[in-house]
Amino acid sequence: MKFVDITKRAGRSLRESKARTILTSLAIGVGAFTITLSLAAGAGGRQYAADIVSANTNKQELQVSQKQESALSGPQEYSDSPSVTFGGRFSVKQLSSADIDKIAAVSGVKSVSPAYNLSVKYITRVGAKKYNASVSQYNNAMSYNFIAGNGKNLADDEIVLSKDYITALGFKSPQEAIGQTVDLVVARAADIVPPQDQKTFSYKIAGVIDQNELSFASNQTVILVTPAAAKTMYDYNQTGTTTYGNYLAAVVIAKDGVDVNTVKDQLNKLGYDAQTAQDLMSTIFQFINVLQGILIGFGALAVLTSVFGIINTQYISVLERTQQIGLMKALGMRRRDVGRLFKLEAAWIGFLGGAIGAGLAMVVGLAANPWISNVLSLPKGTDLLIFQPLSVTVVIVGLILVSVGAGILPARKAAKLDPIEALRTE
Amino acid sequence: MIEIKHISKTYGKKESAFEALKDVTFTIPDGASVAILGKSGSGKSTLMHAMSGLDRPQTGEVVIDGQNILTLKDKQVDRFRAEKIGFIFQSFFVQGNETVSDNVSLPLEIANVAFSSRRKRVEAALDSVDLLEKKNNRAKDLSGGQKQRLAIARAIVNNPSIIFADEPTGNLDSVTGAKVEDLLFSYNKNKGATLIIVTHDADLGAKCDIIIHIKDGKIESIDNKKTRDGAKR
Ligand SMILES: Nc1ncnc2c1ncn2[C@@H]1O[C@H](COP(=O)(O)OP(=O)(O)O)[C@@H](O)[C@H]1O
Numbered sequence: 001m002k003f004v005d006i007t008k009r010a011g012r013s014l015r016e017s018k019a020r021t022i023l024t025s026l027a028i029g030v031g032a033f034t035i036t037l038s039l040a041a042g043a044g045g046r047q048y049a050a051d052i053v054s055a056n057t058n059k060q061e062l063q064v065s066q067k068q069e070s071a072l073s074g075p076q077e078y079s080d081s082p083s084v085t086f087g088g089r090f091s092v093k094q095l096s097s098a099d100i101d102k103i104a105a106v107s108g109v110k111s112v113s114p115a116y117n118l119s120v121k122y123i124t125r126v127g128a129k130k131y132n133a134s135v136s137q138y139n140n141a142m143s144y145n146f147i148a149g150n151g152k153n154l155a156d157d158e159i160v161l162s163k164d165y166i167t168a169l170g171f172k173s174p175q176e177a178i179g180q181t182v183d184l185v186v187a188r189a190a191d192i193v194p195p196q197d198q199k200t201f202s203y204k205i206a207g208v209i210d211q212n213e214l215s216f217a218s219n220q221t222v223i224l225v226t227p228a229a230a231k232t233m234y235d236y237n238q239t240g241t242t243t244y245g246n247y248l249a250a251v252v253i254a255k256d257g258v259d260v261n262t263v264k265d266q267l268n269k270l271g272y273d274a275q276t277a278q279d280l281m282s283t284i285f286q287f288i289n290v291l292q293g294i295l296i297g298f299g300a301l302a303v304l305t306s307v308f309g310i311i312n313t314q315y316i317s318v319l320e321r322t323q324q325i326g327l328m329k330a331l332g333m334r335r336r337d338v339g340r341l342f343k344l345e346a347a348w349i350g351f352l353g354g355a356i357g358a359g360l361a362m363v364v365g366l367a368a369n370p371w372i373s374n375v376l377s378l379p380k381g382t383d384l385l386i387f388q389p390l391s392v393t394v395v396i397v398g399l400i401l402v403s404v405g406a407g408i409l410p411a412r413k414a415a416k417l418d419p420i421e422a423l424r425t426e
Numbered sequence: 427m428i429e430i431k432h433i434s435k436t437y438g439k440k441e442s443a444f445e446a447l448k449d450v451t452f453t454i455p456d457g458a459s460v461a462i463l464g465k466s467g468s469g470k471s472t473l474m475h476a477m478s479g480l481d482r483p484q485t486g487e488v489v490i491d492g493q494n495i496l497t498l499k500d501k502q503v504d505r506f507r508a509e510k511i512g513f514i515f516q517s518f519f520v521q522g523n524e525t526v527s528d529n530v531s532l533p534l535e536i537a538n539v540a541f542s543s544r545r546k547r548v549e550a551a552l553d554s555v556d557l558l559e560k561k562n563n564r565a566k567d568l569s570g571g572q573k574q575r576l577a578i579a580r581a582i583v584n585n586p587s588i589i590f591a592d593e594p595t596g597n598l599d600s601v602t603g604a605k606v607e608d609l610l611f612s613y614n615k616n617k618g619a620t621l622i623i624v625t626h627d628a629d630l631g632a633k634c635d636i637i638i639h640i641k642d643g644k645i646e647s648i649d650n651k652k653t654r655d656g657a658k659r
């Protein structure tokens with residue numbers, strides 16, 4: 001018998017018992033609904049996390065540090081490489097200037113900027129109070145939210161400040177601050193006993209940024225200078241200290257068109273510990289995946305319950321249609337085809353349930369997206385539920401397969417039926 | 427040609443064993459109309475099931491066109507039934523929820539007949555039993571006689587060379603029964619197909635070329651009008 005003919009007959013007999021078919025499908029639909037929503041939430045969560053990470057990092061960027069000993073119990077072997085030791089046991093190895101040169105020599109590396117661990121005493125300007133300051137390096141690849149000026153071609157004597165500093169330093173508006181001069185005062189750390197030598201570094205304000213909705217450091221007061229400017233201040237600040245020239249970490253930018261992972265492998269081979277933005281993302285993803293897994297578990301439980309519903313429905317159907325099955329077998333329909341007929345009916349039930357559940361999940365999810373974003377105060381345009389055609393298809397196909405599995409026992413019963421017994425009337 | 431050689435069929439086991447067919451042997455030439463005549467419980471249906479490959483007697487041979495169907499695998503027997511045999515039952519067994527034409531197309535689907543020729547064949551079969559105008563009706567809305575005519579259309583649609591009819595008029599009044607009989611005999615005459623009617627109705631039996639009398643699972647006698655040998659066994 002042709003597969004099309006069997007499929008049509010399966011569909012027809014389901015239509016004969018509409019109520020039963022739909023009720024059985026609905027049970028599966030609950031599972032499909034839950035699983036589809038879980039997958040959408042997972043996809044949305046991962047997308048959101050990826051947005052956050054890409055707003056805060058550059059995908060060509062790697063965080064590089066020395067490979068650290070993983071076993072921290074017991075006495076640790078002494079190593080000649082620069083390190084900061086905590087209580088004789090926990091020691092963090094640092095990167096030396098030689099390391100930096102070695103990293104810069106790696107073929108895929110465009111630039112290496114050590115994380116200059118410099119401390120600035122304060123920021124101020126003429127006629128303004130002094131404020132605590134923490135200076136970071138401007139990163140071309142990150143998306144800053146400029147409200148005045150910009151960071152394009154930031155010169156070594158220019159600075160980018162967050163909005164809060166502008167107000168604190170007495171500017172009337174961010175626009176007015178552009179091109180004005182601010183002073184960073186740095187002390188020499190090598191002079192342990194005061195009065196320390198100190199020096200004033202002056203910068204022109206090139207841009208003012210507001211907090212980025214996706215930024216981790218949303219409330220921070222940010223001061224950004226070029227890596228070269230940071231180095232100048234670092235040199236003044238740290239020269240003469242024991243840790244001068246050693247860095248906890250460095251930021252490596254891979255050349256455009258070079259896969260960061262290739263660079264990562266190269267650096268790892270040289271004995272460094274390199275982490276890409278993706279690695280950071282995968283930690284967040286892991287967390288989202290666990291949550292998603294729990295939700296899917298609930299859906300799977302619903303599917304499991306509906307499996308018994310399908311088995312039950314199909315057994316009843318076989319009993320009700322004993323005569324029909326007997327006739328088809330008497331007319332020469334093969335056992336395999338009779339079995340297929342019932343498995344296909346189960347498949348239809350699975351398809352219906354999957355389509356109803358997944359369809360409903362999409363309708364509800366798409367309608368709820370704006371509301372969810374509002375309640376969780378997510379940035380505009382961010383959807384927490386993302387329905388991917390592929391995963392919806394996989395859910396439906398998966399449920400069809402599960403249903404066919406549930407239909408196997410009843411189908412076998414139908415296939416085994418003895419036509420003579422089935423057609424006995426007296 | 428259908429050759430039945432020494433078939434015996436026993437139902438049940440040990441103490442409850444019951445021998446429904448006892449060493450049955452006879453031959454039916456192609457194109458004959460045959461009545462298997464006997465009282466209720468004499469083993470007529472059991473014999474028919476054995477001859478048509480629906481059942482397997484424990485011993486003996488059922489040789490059809492030179493092939494002993496009892497040695498075939500299930501799959502091959504199914505195919506044999508789908509391609510060569512038409513069945514008509516006392517209780518019609520039409521599928522009430524399906525349309526008249528879907529009922530008739532079932533044997534074509536089972537026999538893997540191409541889509542292109544199906545419609546024509548279904549309509550020809552329905553036309554020959556006078557049900558063409560009912561083709562889109564549901565089978566459950568037909569009367570008893572119409573249902574049996576539908577069953578005949580279903581039995582002949584795939585041009586079988588043998589038709590088995592088990593008490594085809596048993597559930598019908600004499601007028602509708604007569605029409606059903608006419609249809610069966612005319613198919614037998616026009617197409618040269620072998621017609622085997624299982625019945626306890628001697629009048630119906632008398633219309634056949636060959637009458638096989640069966641009693642308690644044994645052949646009592648065979649009347650052959652054409653050779654008029656009337657051999658007693
Ligand atoms: N499956 C079965 N199990 C036991 N006995 C059976 C079975 N089928 C038929 N019989 C017995 O075999 C005998 C012949 O039955 P059957 O061929 O149906 O008779 P008929 O069709 O002539 O009325 C009857 O006595 C019946 O009770």
Ligand SMILES: [Mg+2]
Nearest residue numbers: 470471472592
């Ligand atoms: Mg009978």
